[in-house]
Structure formats: structure tokens, C-alpha cells
Amino acid sequence: MTTFSELGISDAYIKGLKELNIVEPTQIQKAVIPMLLNTKTDLIGLAQTGTGKTAAFGLPMLNTIDPTIPKVQGLIIAPTRELVQQIKKQLFKFTKYIDEKIFVEGVYGGEKIERQIKNLRRPTHIVVGTPGRLLDLIERKAVYIDQVRTLILDEADEMLSMGFKEDLNKILTYNTTERKTWLFSATMRADIKEIVKTYMSADVARIQVNKDSLVNENISHHFINTEIKDKLTVITYLLKRRKKERGVIFCRSKAGTKALAKQLLDAGFAVGALEGDMKQIERDKVMRAFKKERIQFLVSTDVFARGIDVNNLTFVLHHQMPDQLVYYTHRSGRTARGGKKGQSIALIIPGEMQKILDAQKKLGITFKHMPM
Numbered sequence: 001m002t003t004f005s006e007l008g009i010s011d012a013y014i015k016g017l018k019e020l021n022i023v024e025p026t027q028i029q030k031a032v033i034p035m036l037l038n039t040k041t042d043l044i045g046l047a048q049t050g051t052g053k054t055a056a057f058g059l060p061m062l063n064t065i066d067p068t069i070p071k072v073q074g075l076i077i078a079p080t081r082e083l084v085q086q087i088k089k090q091l092f093k094f095t096k097y098i099d100e101k102i103f104v105e106g107v108y109g110g111e112k113i114e115r116q117i118k119n120l121r122r123p124t125h126i127v128v129g130t131p132g133r134l135l136d137l138i139e140r141k142a143v144y145i146d147q148v149r150t151l152i153l154d155e156a157d158e159m160l161s162m163g164f165k166e167d168l169n170k171i172l173t174y175n176t177t178e179r180k181t182w183l184f185s186a187t188m189r190a191d192i193k194e195i196v197k198t199y200m201s202a203d204v205a206r207i208q209v210n211k212d213s214l215v216n217e218n219i220s221h222h223f224i225n226t227e228i229k230d231k232l233t234v235i236t237y238l239l240k241r242r243k244k245e246r247g248v249i250f251c252r253s254k255a256g257t258k259a260l261a262k263q264l265l266d267a268g269f270a271v272g273a274l275e276g277d278m279k280q281i282e283r284d285k286v287m288r289a290f291k292k293e294r295i296q297f298l299v300s301t302d303v304f305a306r307g308i309d310v311n312n313l314t315f316v317l318h319h320q321m322p323d324q325l326v327y328y329t330h331r332s333g334r335t336a337r338g339g340k341k342g343q344s345i346a347l348i349i350p351g352e353m354q355k356i357l358d359a360q361k362k363l364g365i366t367f368k369h370m371p372m
Helices: 011-019 027-038 053-064 081-094 113-120 131-139 156-161 165-174 190-199 228-240 254-266 280-291 302-307 325-332 353-363
Strands: 043-046 074-077 104-107 126-129 150-153 180-185 205-208 219-225 247-250 271-274 297-300 315-318 342-348 367-369
Touching (some): 011 081, 027 053, 027 205, 043 053, 053 074, 053 081, 053 150, 053 180, 074 131, 081 104, 104 113, 104 131, 113 131, 126 131, 156 180, 156 190, 156 325, 180 190, 228 254, 228 342, 254 297, 271 280, 315 325, 325 342, 353 367
Parallel strands (some): 043 180, 043 205, 074 150, 150 180, 219 342, 219 367, 247 297, 247 315
16 A cells, blocks of 8 residues: 555645545545656646545645745635635645644635735735636735746636636736646546647646546446436435435536425435525535534535535435536536545436436446336
């Protein structure tokens, strides 16, 4: 078994990792950490969600920071508020036992910009932010990124899917110093290749784990044949059989999410909902309750799929298959995180079997029929 010490991580960081229950390096961590610690290189890391990318890029970035210089030296750009908060929290915990404090600040929409401007006046070494809010702060001269030596684009494919291409281009041109750029993505789309060509060195290093798998190989995939009128009965039956387990149920619409969450609450389950009409303060409250296990099951729309990073989720349930296959990858990636195993279960009504066949073909996975 390879250890973090063998990868070059110091004891102080390893102590912080242990508190997060991160003991054995994942494939992406084994491949990326020694390279980023020992060579100054641009990097493309291709890996599925849930494979431990935050530690893979976060530990080497922390290693580049000089705590005695009170300037922003590291920048991490991520697609959603939830992911920004998650990365910031993990970096904070990684640094718990190091001698000199490294200060990390998170910036994102949904919170008063004045408060974030005030926070950025404190010494800050690393900024983690969503593209829109980050660009706004740069243009207001509330944050300076001219001294950034390491810039990370996390979940690059998702940022481009969400329409952040122009914002990213502007941010990348604001920082023109001799920086290293590390890009992490699940897929290598044409517009990502464009970013690589424009902003990264010609001899950029490439690391890809699970090369033949577009979906985490620790996830087993299942489908249940049902009718629309029977879906609630099927879900209730599945949840009752999983009294000690935790999972996420995905719906395609905000209205569907609200309705299903209410039906399950009325049936006596400890359920919370995440959907776009909720205020940010309400969404944060639900996520806190879910992480602290006061809520057993979460009902969510696709928008929040990537921000749900909760340990020990054993299953994901698809009330309907998503319209786009990329969302199937994001949804199912909530389970089987950190090397654990998990199940992805889709409810299929008559006429939808083609969606399962398409997913098998395009994602290189096999679905098993789950009889009721």
C-alpha cells in the first residue's frame, strides 16, 4: 500500500488528512501529487468526481505557498458555491497542524459581496471562487491575482457547460505572470482543448485515471421497471429497506423535487430538499443537516449534483433519468466516493428503456435489472 508519506506529504498534513479519514491515497492522488510536488509543470488531470481530486491538487498547491507573504498566491476556480465551500473547508482542515498559518478565502454568488470584500482585506494566500463572483471582485479591484503562481480549474467541463467560458477567459488574462495552471475535468471537450491550447504550455503533463471508464468503477448500476403512478410506492419500499443507509434521490424539475420531498416527509422519512427556488440560506441549512445526519435522505435537482459531497452515501436513486447523460455521471458520482462502493438505481417507465441502452453504450457501463 502506498502512503501519503511516500508521495512526499509532510507529517503535519498527514495528521490533518487522518482527521478527514483520508488514509490511503486514491489513484489520482498517487499519480498527481509526486509530479506536482517535484516538477513545475502545467497539468491536465482527467478523473471522475469522487476520486479525491481536492487533495490531489490541494496538497501540492499548499506546498507552493509562502505564508510570510500576505498576497494571493494560489487561485482555485470551481463551478458552484457548494463546491467552493467544500474545497475551502478541506484546505482549512489539511492545514490544521502546520506551523505557519495559510489563509484561504471563498468567494461565490448568493452572499453579499461587501462581506466578501471585507474578508479579502485580511491576509489571504489562496482564493477559491466561482467564475462570476471572482471576476466581479477582480474588476472591482477587491482581489489582486497578479501574484498568483498556481491556478487551478476544477470541474472545468462543468464550468463550460454552465456558460462560464467568457468569465474564465477574462480571469485567465488578468493573471499573466509566470504561473502554473492545473486543469481537472471528467471529460476532454473541444472547448477545454481550446483553453489548454491558449493558456497552458505546449508540454503540459496529462494524467488520466480509469481511462476506459467515464463513470466511477465502484458504482453498480440498476434499473427498476415501474409506472408513473407507482413511483412513490417503489421509492417508499426501497427507503424502508435501507433504514441504516443514506442516499440522494434526483428529480428533473424543481416542482417534482418539492412534491416528492413532501410526500416522503408525510410518509415519516427524515428527508430534505435542494432545488433552485430555495434561498441560499435554506439550501445551506439543508446541507448542514444532511452532513450532520439529521436528514437521512436528500431529494435534489441536477443543479446541485456536484455540490453534494457527503461521506458514506450508499446509493443514488433517479426518480427520472436525466435529459443529458453527463448529468447521470454527476448524479451517480455522489455515491462510491473515496474508494467505497455504491449503487445507482433508475426508475424506468414504459418507453424509457432506450435511455438505459444509450447510457450503457455511451458511458461504457452495464445496468442490471432490479426486480421488485
